[in-house]
Amino acid sequence: xxxxxxxxxxxxxxxxxxTGKFLAYKGLVEDKEVxxxxxxGPEMRGGTASCSVITSDTPVGSPIVSSPDILIAMNLPSxxxxxxxxxxxxxxxxxxxxxxxKVKRTDVDVYYIPATQLASDNDMPxxxxxxxxxxxxxxxxxxxxxxxxxxxxxxxSAKRADMLETNLRAMTIGAEN
Amino acid sequence: MSDxxxxxxxxxxxxxxxxxxxxxxxxxxxxxxxxxxxxxxKKMPKIGGTFLQAESEIAAINxxxxxxxxxxxxxxxxxxxxxxxxxxxxxxxxxxxxxxxLINVQRGGPGLGGIQPSQSDYFQATKGTAHGDFHMxxxxxxxxxxxxDLTVKGFDLADKYRMTTMILADGTMGQMMExxxxxxxxxxxxxxxxxxxxxxxxxxxxxxxxxxxxxEELEKLNFERYERYKKIEETECMYEEYMMEDAEICVTAFGxxxxxxxxxxxxxxxxxxxxxxxxxxxxxxFPKAPYKAAAEKVKEVISVELNMGQMIEDVKLATECxxxxxxxxRAGGMIPSPEQVLEAIKKAxxxxxx
Numbered sequence: 001x002x003x004x005x006x007x008x009x010x011x012x013x014x015x016x017x018x019t020g021k022f023l024a025y026k027g028l029v030e031d032k033e034v035x036x037x038x039x040x041g042p043e044m045r046g047g048t049a050s051c052s053v054i055t056s057d058t059p060v061g062s063p064i065v066s067s068p069d070i071l072i073a074m075n076l077p078s079x080x081x082x083x084x085x086x087x088x089x090x091x092x093x094x095x096x097x098x099x100x101x102k103v104k105r106t107d108v109d110v111y112y113i114p115a116t117q118l119a120s121d122n123d124m125p126x127x128x129x130x131x132x133x134x135x136x137x138x139x140x141x142x143x144x145x146x147x148x149x150x151x152x153x154x155x156x157s158a159k160r161a162d163m164l165e166t167n168l169r170a171m172t173i174g175a176e177n
Numbered sequence: 178m179s180d181x182x183x184x185x186x187x188x189x190x191x192x193x194x195x196x197x198x199x200x201x202x203x204x205x206x207x208x209x210x211x212x213x214x215x216x217x218x219k220k221m222p223k224i225g226g227t228f229l230q231a232e233s234e235i236a237a238i239n240x241x242x243x244x245x246x247x248x249x250x251x252x253x254x255x256x257x258x259x260x261x262x263x264x265x266x267x268x269x270x271x272x273x274x275x276x277x278x279l280i281n282v283q284r285g286g287p288g289l290g291g292i293q294p295s296q297s298d299y300f301q302a303t304k305g306t307a308h309g310d311f312h313m314x315x316x317x318x319x320x321x322x323x324x325x326d327l328t329v330k331g332f333d334l335a336d337k338y339r340m341t342t343m344i345l346a347d348g349t350m351g352q353m354m355e356x357x358x359x360x361x362x363x364x365x366x367x368x369x370x371x372x373x374x375x376x377x378x379x380x381x382x383x384x385x386x387x388x389x390x391x392x393e394e395l396e397k398l399n400f401e402r403y404e405r406y407k408k409i410e411e412t413e414c415m416y417e418e419y420m421m422e423d424a425e426i427c428v429t430a431f432g433x434x435x436x437x438x439x440x441x442x443x444x445x446x447x448x449x450x451x452x453x454x455x456x457x458x459x460x461x462x463f464p465k466a467p468y469k470a471a472a473e474k475v476k477e478v479i480s481v482e483l484n485m486g487q488m489i490e491d492v493k494l495a496t497e498c499x500x501x502x503x504x505x506x507r508a509g510g511m512i513p514s515p516e517q518v519l520e521a522i523k524k525a526x527x528x529x530x531x
Contacts, residue, residue: 021354024183028356036183036354040209040292061440062433063353066514154183 002057004140005065007082009050010074010095015129018155019072020051022133026141026151027055035063048077070140072132073099074115091139093132111135113177119170127170134174143175181356186324186346187212187254189357190280191220193325194252196361197332199278200226201251203240205233205259208292209348210282213254234259238266245275246385248372250332254280256348257298258289264307267341271311272387274371274402276335278328279313279343282351285510293510294348294433299487302345303461310399312406314342314413315460317431321355327458329361334413336367338405345460347483349433349512406462415458416467420446424453426525427471429492430481431457433512438481441518450526460488468495477525478502481518483511 006023010016017038027034037052052065071086072093073079079092079099086092088107097116113135115128137143148171149164156163184192191213194202202217214230221228227244231237237253244251255263260281270277281302285295302315314334316327324346331342373383389395417435420442421427430438435456445452455467471478478500480489486504493502505521507513 021183024354028181028183034183034356037349038352040348040352060355060436061443062437062515063349063355064437064512064514 003060004055004070005068006053006055006070006072007050007065007068007085008053008072008074009048009078009082010072010129012047012049014049014074015126016049016074017051019129019133020053022130022151022155023053023136024055025154026137026147027053029147029150029154032056033058033060035060037063037065048075050078050082070136072136074129074132075099076101079103091136093136095128095132097128109139111139113174115174118173118177122170122173124166124170127167130167130170131174131177134171135177136174137171138175143171180360181358183354184321184325184357185212185352185354186318186321187282187351188216189321189325189359190254190328190344190346191216192359193328193361194250194278194332195220195224195226196359197250197329197363198366199250199252199332200224201244201249202227202253203229203231203237203244203251204253204255205231205237207256207259209284209294209351210254210256210280212351213280213282234262235266238263238270241277242266242270242273242275245270245277246273246373248369248374250278250336252278252280254282256282256284256292257286257295260298260301260306267313268307268309268311269387270341271313271402272309272389273385274339275341275385276332276339277341278331278335279341281343281345283345283347285508291510292348294350294512295483295508295510296345296347296432296434297484297487297508298345299460299482299484302343303463303491311340311402312461313340314338314409314462315345316342316415317345317458317460318350319432319435319456321350321353321357323458324350325357325359329363333364336369338409339371340405345432347432348510410462413459414462414464414466416464417454417456417458418467419454419456421453421455421467421471423451424471425475426450426452426522427455427475427478428452428481428518428522429455429457429468429478429488431460431488432483434481434483437513437515438518440515441522444515444519445522445526448523450522452522452526457488463491463495465495468492469497472496472499475500476528479505479518479521479525481505481513481521483513484508
């Protein structure tokens, strides 16, 4: 039995929910059971947003992630809020452009990715989220173009097909960082 | 598996309703169910259906009454305070024996309350939706797949028994995405000889009305309606049992509370505690049989709810108070954690609450 609980958190507008949707679809195209649950408070652009994603070999119980195996923190309030909730031995991915402090926990693996900086350097300012997602896959499942592409096709509508290539490139940048 | 798509619970309800032949939707926006209306607004005009954002919930439910009178499948959706507003119209639907599908994606109350998930409209849905003697069939989904499945089933039941069916969901069920497969064989439409479809000068007028001023006649209508309810109680109860075969402790919960409870039960089993789950899928009719059986073998029943203890009353009735029934709950938009449920299970295992 293999279940992975992920919590993705940051500002509204950073593509938090999209990242979660991508990770959920990646599970789905790999024939896993998945759930995706957004925070749906009165958040909007500039406020805080988070989303719980679970992928599992067995049916997902509660879709609420309170102790994540993987935390993606894309701003300081999110790291402050969720750092302690990560399971011992879990992984924390930090956008180190926007978060200037280090993770205090010593019982987790931490990955610092200057995602926002990388995004702006590579002329894809809105894709810091996918740069981090690329890193997450590289560290966890292994990064394969095939399943990433299959999942991207599910989350990017046909009308925006030109974004497929850019998203894949962002993820590759993250994976190689 | 490849035909599965990820959908929000609210969207799954809307798409399933369309598949079930619903072409008329009336509603008024309210979090956390707005995606139902948004989906309908997008889809209905493309398939020759009607999406109408009414001026209020009260208007919307009366539009439902109107369309249902013509024999067409019709639905509305709202969240807790909005359902209270629809109460009067729901009673009129019951009085006129009209089928319709109602969705309540519950949020914390009372009053305007909050927008986070809740199950505090259990009493309202199963016992006191509005004035007069009547029931709705109440279905409680616990996954996005069930949000869709029970929508299709809900229309069938409503038509079959000429009454309203309510899907009693909550904010998590509405907002979460899960894989869903929408592959249904839709039963042919039920004949509705009572519908007001125009006589073409070939038959007597059909009149759909809930007014009945002669008490003897009104009593007869009530008695007849309750005969129908009795039949529904005998034939339409639905529930799921999980690890109940050898259970010494029974957890019971519906909707999201059942999902959380399963996590706790799996953990308790790892620790050697024999515990199982009864999950009612129909909240009315309430499935009494599994509780009656459980009362003969378990030492405690724990009712896990997102309210101050509502379903627990039906559980006590169904177990005929033969075993202690305790409450494990959060309220106001909070959700019990698996750890909280596990603690309750451990306490029961020690016999601490007897």
